[in-house]
Amino acid sequence: MLKLKTRNKKKKNIKFLSFEFRVLDLFRVSDLGFRVFGRFVTFCFFILIASLNAWAAPEISLPAGREYDLGNLEEGELYQRAFTIANSGDKPLEVKVVRVGCGCTTILYPKKKLEIAAGGSIEARFSFNTEGMEGDETKYIYIESNDPETPLLKLKLTTQVQRKQSAAIKRFLSWGLLTVAGAGLIDGINPCAFTVLVFFISFLNFVGYRKRELLVLGIVFILAVFLTYILLGLGLFKFIQSLESFTLLSKIIYLGTASLAVILGIYSLYDWYIYRKTGNPEDVKLRLPDFIKRKIHKTIQGASRNKKKTLLELAGAVFLSGFIVSLLESVCTGQTYIPTIAYVFRDPGLRMHALGYLVLYNLMFILPLVIILIAGLAGVGSEAFSKLIRRHLGVVKLLTAALFFFLGILLFIAKG
Template identity: 70%
Template sequence: MACGICFALPELSLPQGNEYNLGRLEEGKIYARGFSIKNIGDDELKLKAVRVGCGCTTITYPKNKVRVLPNQAIEVKFTFNTEGMEGEHTKYIYIESNDPDEPIIKVKLICNVERQSAAVISRFLSFGLFTVLGAGLIDGFNPCAFTVLVFFISFLSFVGYRKLELLVLGAVFIFSVFVTYILIGIGLFKFIQSLEVFSLLSKIIYLGTAVLAIILGIYSLYDWYIYKKTGNPEEIKLKLPQFIKKKIQRIIQDTTRNRRRTLIDLAIAVFVSGFIVSLLESVCTGQTYVPTIAYVLKTSSLRGKAFFYLALYNLMFILPLVIIFLAALRGVTSEMFSKMARRHLQAVKLLTAALFFLLAFLLFIAK
């Protein structure tokens, strides 16, 4: 027993290892951090001093000698000042103790410091997922999108389709819209990517898209103002052209007027008409779609998952259509939808303007 006591020794351990990654930090700020020290030996560990290798690091605890009993731990606390720093940095903290094997242990601190302007840009770019989801949802509330669906459901009801037929054909129509926009998105992806071989042309495309987004944002603000002033939706600029609207209505009428066809035949016809209608409708809804796709492709953190974001965008795009479709099945009339659309048109226009300006900003700063 006495011999065992003679050989009892302290042993300093760093549970997190000898390297501490402080992560991505902003220049000009002071960060409070800490790491654990544990005595895994059989005797009392005496911390004689905890020293730093630069003036940017300040030990806040322990400032004096500390005793750590076997199997106990303490936390070394320090502050890290990033003033005047930029880029990757490596600093050290030195721990001096009575550990016979390692009387001085060096803890390596690693960090990447960004200037405040760069940090702000990084924060904006980190909103990628929410930007894409928000863009898809706002685009889905675009009057161009759901007025077509309302007309489709209303016409089916007028012709005399039963609820089951309405359910099937409406679902097929929405699915056709989803597939069509996915295909349009893939086509735009491939087109923009093919131009990236030519560096100057690629920059012009992205810059042009950003400028287009600004122009569309200004038009959206104009639409908000003019509708607020007049209350007449016909006065707004960003809308589906009348001749395209009539063309869409004619396609829907020609497709669904003949009720003598089987449900499968009707579903196929509705899918095809949904594809054509979506292509025509994209003249209006594509105003948001194109800048969003350009933003995804230009942002390196999003680019690798471009098709994933494309699918997310379009799922959010059809979400309002699904809600409207289900509401229509429950008896909500086209007149009620029209009133709701007019009541919220100002908010939609403001949100759309904000989205266009955000996409333009992100296109300018994305790398």
């Protein structure tokens, strides 16, 4: 009985040991698989960590919004304002505040690229110059960053600018009318413009046109001159208007024009002195170059030589020639026109008045041409006109010099 129990116990021990060895053998056989599996798990872990790190990124935001209302401001003042730039992301944000297309805005801080920690923020400061502004104004500040979603953020600035009714503006309104009218009239009696129409009327008489045809073609020619100078003035107006956003450049242009006016005034005085001494109009400096004068004469002759054309065809040809001639003679007449336009449009608050002044200037400019046309129809010859020009050329040069000095001083005062 005892032997049987001992035998059975030995059999159980043998079975257990056999099972244990089989399990150990299984683990030995599968050891390679465990190693492969372990490496796979480690690889997946590192991929997960890398992915989480890749998802973390800086994120730029403006807590107050992307539109900044500066409120009601006064023209001609320098204001300082600030706004907050925040980093809503999980990584450091690199930012650089820049301004584009507006010389009225200057960034005070930050002046160079800086870093904002995750969850942090900075206060950016800028100055805003309202010189030359009026009414509703919209400007922009641009912010560069390393935010992958928003590398360039635009902050919109809006404001309502009220103009000051200064004594200078009131003076301009009171005597600006007389100044512009006088400038247009002096430019109109400028020999550059005067002699062109004299040649035109004389040539029509030479070809043999009747008075009715002379009247129609003369009016068409003068109308072409008037419209051409209006268009030139509007073009200059648009150019000056486009400079308003660039305060420094605008000031440089105005001061350059003022300097030009003073230089032309000196040349006009020189012409007066030389003409008084020699009596020869060819000795003056400020006149149409000979090659442009020949081109003008050729243009007029080509437009009106053919008498076989109908009056309507002649009028069209004369209108075109008047346009071309006006552009050519603007080399000379523009010497007065440009400083006057700069003077008229120097204050954006007077734009509506300035447009009226532009029309007034050109009406006064063509007034001497209308008088010449009427005198030509009455039988006054080109010799009489030539004598009139020679007799009063010195006075015209003195008046022109005074006008140049006056406009130059006004522009220096306005933008100095």
